[in-house]
Amino acid sequence: MNKKIIYVDMDFTLCDFGSAYNEVRSKHPDVKYPHSQPGFFENLKPIDQAIEVYLWLNNQENLDVYILTAPSVLNPLCYTEKRLWVEYNLGLEMAYKLIISPNKGLNKGHYLIDDYTSGKGQEHFEGEVLQFGSEQFPNWQSIKDYFNVVLESGIWPPN
Numbered sequence: 560m561n562k563k564i565i566y567v568d569m570d571f572t573l574c575d576f577g578s579a580y581n582e583v584r585s586k587h588p589d590v591k592y593p594h595s596q597p598g599f600f601e602n603l604k605p606i607d608q609a610i611e612v613y614l615w616l617n618n619q620e621n622l623d624v625y626i627l628t629a630p631s632v633l634n635p636l637c638y639t640e641k642r643l644w645v646e647y648n649l650g651l652e653m654a655y656k657l658i659i660s661p662n663k664g665l666n667k668g669h670y671l672i673d674d675y676t677s678g679k680g681q682e683h684f685e686g687e688v689l690q691f692g693s694e695q696f697p698n699w700q701s702i703k704d705y706f707n708v709v710l711e712s713g714i715w716p717p718n
Contacts, residue, residue, distance in 0.1 A: 622706075664681065672702060
């Protein structure tokens with residue numbers, strides 16, 4: 560059996576972008592783009608259970624899991640900072656599975672776990688987009704539950 564490819568977004572999915580953004584805005588209301596500040600991406604906190612479930616997915620023998628994130632054009636340091644975040648939170652070996660692309664629809668795969676379903680190419684992704692934070696997938700436990708069912712059933716999407 561070929562491994563199924565899963566891509567996982569970073570901002571608002573693995574990382575708590577929203578809390579960090581709001582914190583900078585409250586402390587420095589004059590900063591129009593908090594995510595343009597050096598250190599912003601590197602210091603994001605993981606979303607509850609994100610690290611554990613990502614590593615659980617990565618350890619499943621039928622899955623090949625990558626991080627697929629869009630860059631912040633306003634902060635060219637985000638490329639380095641996102642790479643460092645991955646190393647600090649998931650380990651250096653996961654940095655080899657980091658893809659930074661402004662168009663997520665260019666990647667081939669079976670699943671994309673992302674907080675948005677369009678805007679950065681998600682609408683052109685050939686596989687199934689699981690919208691993190693939605694009613695169906697409100698948290699990481701719901702993602703794990705979904706893949707537990709898929710892995711146990713052995714029924715995969717047709718692509």
